[in-house]
Amino acid sequence: MRLPGDFTFHKQSDPWLSWHYFTSNAHAIVSATQTHVTLTLESVALGLLFAIPMAALARQRRWLRSLILNLCTAVYAIPSLAFVVAMVKIFELNSLTIVIPLASYSLVILVRNILTGLDEVSGEAVDAARGMGLSDKRTFFLVRLPMALPTIMAGVRLAVVSTIELVVIGGYVGQGGYGSKIFEAFSARSHTELTTYILLTVLLALVADVVLLVAQRLLTPWRRGLAS
Amino acid sequence: MSSTWHQIGTWFTSRSSWLGADGGAGVFRLLYQHVWIAGLSLVITCAIGIPLATLLARWRRGGLVVTSIANAARSVPVVGVMLLLAVGPVGIGTEPAVIALVIFALPPIVTNTYTGITDVDTETTRAAVGMGMTRLQVLWRVELPLAIPLIATGVRLAAVQLWATATIAAIVGSGGLGQLITVGYATQYYGEVYGGVILIAVTAIGLDAAMQRLQTVVRRRYGAVTNP
Numbered sequence: 001m002r003l004p005g006d007f008t009f010h011k012q013s014d015p016w017l018s019w020h021y022f023t024s025n026a027h028a029i030v031s032a033t034q035t036h037v038t039l040t041l042e043s044v045a046l047g048l049l050f051a052i053p054m055a056a057l058a059r060q061r062r063w064l065r066s067l068i069l070n071l072c073t074a075v076y077a078i079p080s081l082a083f084v085v086a087m088v089k090i091f092e093l094n095s096l097t098i099v100i101p102l103a104s105y106s107l108v109i110l111v112r113n114i115l116t117g118l119d120e121v122s123g124e125a126v127d128a129a130r131g132m133g134l135s136d137k138r139t140f141f142l143v144r145l146p147m148a149l150p151t152i153m154a155g156v157r158l159a160v161v162s163t164i165e166l167v168v169i170g171g172y173v174g175q176g177g178y179g180s181k182i183f184e185a186f187s188a189r190s191h192t193e194l195t196t197y198i199l200l201t202v203l204l205a206l207v208a209d210v211v212l213l214v215a216q217r218l219l220t221p222w223r224r225g226l227a228s
Numbered sequence: 229m230s231s232t233w234h235q236i237g238t239w240f241t242s243r244s245s246w247l248g249a250d251g252g253a254g255v256f257r258l259l260y261q262h263v264w265i266a267g268l269s270l271v272i273t274c275a276i277g278i279p280l281a282t283l284l285a286r287w288r289r290g291g292l293v294v295t296s297i298a299n300a301a302r303s304v305p306v307v308g309v310m311l312l313l314a315v316g317p318v319g320i321g322t323e324p325a326v327i328a329l330v331i332f333a334l335p336p337i338v339t340n341t342y343t344g345i346t347d348v349d350t351e352t353t354r355a356a357v358g359m360g361m362t363r364l365q366v367l368w369r370v371e372l373p374l375a376i377p378l379i380a381t382g383v384r385l386a387a388v389q390l391w392a393t394a395t396i397a398a399i400v401g402s403g404g405l406g407q408l409i410t411v412g413y414a415t416q417y418y419g420e421v422y423g424g425v426i427l428i429a430v431t432a433i434g435l436d437a438a439m440q441r442l443q444t445v446v447r448r449r450y451g452a453v454t455n456p
Contacts, residue, residue, distance in 0.1 A: 073436065074433045074436070077388060077392060077429075077432040077433045077435075077436045078392070078428070078429045078432060078433070079392040079393065079395035079396075079406070079428050079429070079432060080392075080395075080396075081395045081396050081398075081399075081406055081409055081410075082395060082406075082409055082424065082425040082428045082429060083425075085409050085412075085413050085421055085425065086421065086422065086425045088413070089232065089418050089421070161302075161303060162302070162303075164303065165302065165303050165304070165305050165306075168305035168307050168308055169307055169396070171307070172307075172399070173413075178305075179305070179307070182305070182307065182308045182311060183311070185311075186311040186314070186315060189315045190315075191312070191315065191316065194308065194311060194312045194315065195312065197308065198304070198305060198308040198309065198312060201303065201304070201305045201308065202300065202303050202304055202305075205303030206300070206303065
């Protein structure tokens with residue numbers, strides 16, 4: 001089979017790692033990073049937008065709960081390449097091509113964590129809120145959701161870190177941030193470019209993990225000192 | 229969109245898409261390749277991962293090392309590694325796909341086996357030692373059997389992930405069901421793309437359900453004492 005990168009040409013030097021490549025391509029690296037981060041955040045934000053009502057709905061009935069959880073697991077089992085290419089025909093060059101599959105994948109982590117978080121909210125706190133005359137809706141947004149925040153944030157953190165790796169497949173349809181660069185590098189057979197962007201993906205995931213851990217601590221000051 | 233539906237119908241009902249024509253592989257051949265790639269990767273991963281985790285668990289030190297390496301490995305983009313191996317020393321074909329898939333599938337198997345063995349109650353192992361068992365006998369006849377439910381969870385997760393991710397292997401020219409997507413996308417024949425997407429999604433979801441059932445059987449047989 002003939003592949004897109006199936007041609008040979010001469011290159012002057014193509015080491016596996018090069019600091020020179022890193023510094024001389026700083027501009028391209030920064031812009032790829034911006035795209036990668038934007039796609040990741042858009043995907044998780046869209047996922048969260050759907051996950052909260054889904055989790056709230058799942059708490060209503062036992063059968064709804066297992067239905068929603070099974071649905072999320074089933075969607076997660078769909079291979080990313082298949083999902084992304086299936087979206088290309090519909091959204092073409094719009095970033096939704098990659099954002100919709102990734103948001104769908106994040107549901108399995110987000111819904112599960114939001115559910116666990118909401119389940120862990122103590123009945124006493126909810127009773128107290130009711131006793132103060134809060135409506136169901138206000139109890140949900142003012143008591144249940146904030147009390148579930150640590151578990152929800154842990155889910156968001158996990159979702160962001162795994163999405164950063166998943167964005168790369170978008171490069172196959174020209175929507176990937178680092179992924180686009182990785183596929184371009186494959187076509188050009190550039191070792192340096194490939195290793196650089198693979199390492200950047202791992203690095204970005206590590207940075208995101210640490211940043212979100214700090215954010216999690218800051219957002220839930222009452223949990224400080226407790227094991228998270 | 230209506231023409232796409234028509235194309236999908238044509239693709240599904242045409243004989244050549246199942247049996248292959250003009251040197252192109254049909255669904256049956258691609259399915260065989262897919263099973264081969266995912267199956268081989270699973271066997272290699274188990275052959276490396278389970279003994280490795282057992283050693284680390286016996287050594288009782290690897291805890292932090294195992295979890296941090298597993299976490300780092302999760303953020304490595306599989307596509308990137310596959311493409312890197314393909315342009316590098318390994319070349320295009322099954323090898324880069326299998327190597328990348330093994331790296332990718334190791335974390336769930338290693339972490340689950342490790343946790344399974346270290347979670348065995350120390351009183352149980354002490355009792356076994358008190359009965360005159362050697363270290364090796366304790367491992368083989370007490371710790372490993374008790375760890376089976378968790379090892380099974382790891383194998384299930386790895387198998388499902390491998391089946392889904394083996395789709396990407398088509399990009400580096402090792403065939404498999406993903407080739408329906410790559411070839412269809414390259415030739416802009418969306419009947420084939422969506423046909424492939426449907427086949428891959430259905431088999432992935434089916435495998436997930438089958439593995440879950442199998443896991444339940446294993447858990448019942450070996451008495452699950454630890455949480456998933």
